[in-house]
Amino acid sequence: MLNKLFKRSPVSSPSRETPQVTSFEKSNALLMKALEIIPIASQTFSKSHLQYPKDHAPLFIDRGQGARVWDIDGNSYIDMVNGLMSITLGYNDPDVNSAVMKQLSRGITFSHASELEYELAQMLVDIIPCAEMVRYGKTGTDATSGCVRLSRAYTGRDKILACGYHGWQDWYIGTTARRLGVPKAVQALTDTVPYNDLDALSDLLKTEQYAAFILEPMNIAFPKPGYLEAVREITRQTGTVLVFDEIVTGFHFSLGGAQELFGVTPDLAAFGKGMGNGLPISAVVGSRDIMKKMDDIFFSGTFGGETLSLAGSIAVIQKMKREPVIQHLQQAGDRLDQAVSHILKETQLDHLISFKGHPCWKIMSVENAGNISAQVIKTFIQKNMIARGVIILSTHNMSYAFGTAEHNSVIKAYQETFSELSRHLTQGTLMDNLGCPVIEPIFKVR
Numbered sequence: 392m393l394n395k396l397f398k399r400s401p402v403s404s405p406s407r408e409t410p411q412v413t414s415f416e417k418s419n420a421l422l423m424k425a426l427e428i429i430p431i432a433s434q435t436f437s438k439s440h441l442q443y444p445k446d447h448a449p450l451f452i453d454r455g456q457g458a459r460v461w462d463i464d465g466n467s468y469i470d471m472v473n474g475l476m477s478i479t480l481g482y483n484d485p486d487v488n489s490a491v492m493k494q495l496s497r498g499i500t501f502s503h504a505s506e507l508e509y510e511l512a513q514m515l516v517d518i519i520p521c522a523e524m525v526r527y528g529k530t531g532t533d534a535t536s537g538c539v540r541l542s543r544a545y546t547g548r549d550k551i552l553a554c555g556y557h558g559w560q561d562w563y564i565g566t567t568a569r570r571l572g573v574p575k576a577v578q579a580l581t582d583t584v585p586y587n588d589l590d591a592l593s594d595l596l597k598t599e600q601y602a603a604f605i606l607e608p609m610n611i612a613f614p615k616p617g618y619l620e621a622v623r624e625i626t627r628q629t630g631t632v633l634v635f636d637e638i639v640t641g642f643h644f645s646l647g648g649a650q651e652l653f654g655v656t657p658d659l660a661a662f663g664k665g666m667g668n669g670l671p672i673s674a675v676v677g678s679r680d681i682m683k684k685m686d687d688i689f690f691s692g693t694f695g696g697e698t699l700s701l702a703g704s705i706a707v708i709q710k711m712k713r714e715p716v717i718q719h720l721q722q723a724g725d726r727l728d729q730a731v732s733h734i735l736k737e738t739q740l741d742h743l744i745s746f747k748g749h750p751c752w753k754i755m756s757v758e759n760a761g762n763i764s765a766q767v768i769k770t771f772i773q774k775n776m777i778a779r780g781v782i783i784l785s786t787h788n789m790s791y792a793f794g795t796a797e798h799n800s801v802i803k804a805y806q807e808t809f810s811e812l813s814r815h816l817t818q819g820t821l822m823d824n825l826g827c828p829v830i831e832p833i834f835k836v837r
């Protein structure tokens with residue numbers, strides 16, 4: 392089965408050349424110019440120079456094809472970041488392109504709704520267990536914030552309980568270390584609770600009336616047996632709206648999201664990222680009872696029904712239904728994970744480094760090695776993988792275009808990187824060979 396999938400599915404990467412990395416001259420020069428007029432020289436923290444090894448990484452991408460991208464210096468890479476998990480099928484997917492091109496010739500944004508809104512809504516209602524009604528946004532933050540406002544309107548309560556990452560809006564970011572600019576009064580309205588900790592959740596829900604409990608149904612850890620079911624039960628008992636943030640899990644874990652995979656249906660859910668294969672579209676979906684409150688709140692924007700993204704998203708879902716996309720994300724991720732675990736054992740790094748989570752979104756977990764911090768080790772890995780033509784933050788974000796050639800190149804890069812890491816750790820020479828400042832995370836939520 393695996394071989395069959397590998398043979399037929401990753402079709403959109405015609406270029407099978409070995410990744411090539413020579414210089415970052417143009418990237419570094421453009422960074423200097425861009426920093427003069429664009430704060431952080433990027434629109435997204437995780438895509439910015441702050442998250443990559445200084446002078447040792449591409450900073451501006453020119454084009455993408457399948458599982459690969461080319462930077463402005465002409466270097467080519469296998470991209471394990473995949474637009475922060477928005478690329479599920481692969482770059483430049485022909486089916487999505489043709490749907491977008493067809494719509495482009497008819498118009499992008501009108502003064503009224505289009506039929507595409509209904510067509511996509513019907514597809515989402517058909518595939519997502521909790522979806523009885525649907526509204527669209529452009530970003531994941533639009534969708535999670537829509538769920539939050541809707542929950543407040545529905546329950547008449549102000550406080551929110553959150554678990555995981557949910558975007559840049561005040562109601563959530565006020566709970567993190569990046570809360571500068573969020574009023575204290577707003578910060579006080581959101582509490583957080585650790586994942587898989589049912590006692591902490593019950594205690595909070597018993598002592599405080601929350602409008603919603605919003606959580607990523609899974610990120611780094613699988614739900615403990617019975618956890619999501621108990622969450623469902625206790626939120627129902629306390630009149631708290633249960634919101635699944637499926638921005639990452641949606642269109643990855645299962646076509647109907649983590650709620651389908653784990654068999655637990657929330658009241659509302661937020662989808663985004665993978666539903667448009669890179670096009671800016673998100674959705675608030677949920678029970679008719681709560682979604683009807685959309686009539687009374689304000690969730691509305693000029694580009695809410697922009698048609699290229701709607702047409703693209705319809706093409707994504709059609710392809711996911713027609714071809715074994717979801718199966719491939721899981722199986723290719725599993726195969727990669729097994730190979731990487733083997734290399735970690737061989738290089739005797741398995742006590743320090745492991746990959747956790749769902750196969751389509753494995754997250755690297757690193758321990759401190761004596762006085763060498765985990766961040767130093769992560770920086771070394773990232774720098775060395777990039778030098779070998781693999782762009783990585785610290786996750787394996789799988790796409791349908793990731794085939795055997797990509798698998799082999801990534802494995803080779805890991806073999807070399809982990810052998811060097813192991814040698815430097817044994818010899819005590821890692822700091823001398825880091826060659827760039829240590830990368831600090833923006834903040835840690837997972």
Ligand SMILES: Cc1ncc(COP(=O)(O)O)c(C=O)c1O
Pocket residue numbers: 475530531532533535555556557558559607636637638639663664
């Ligand atoms: C789980 C989760 N929720 C919400 C968001 C916010 O989505 P966006 O960046 O599209 O606003 C993200 C983004 O990474 C996410 O991972």
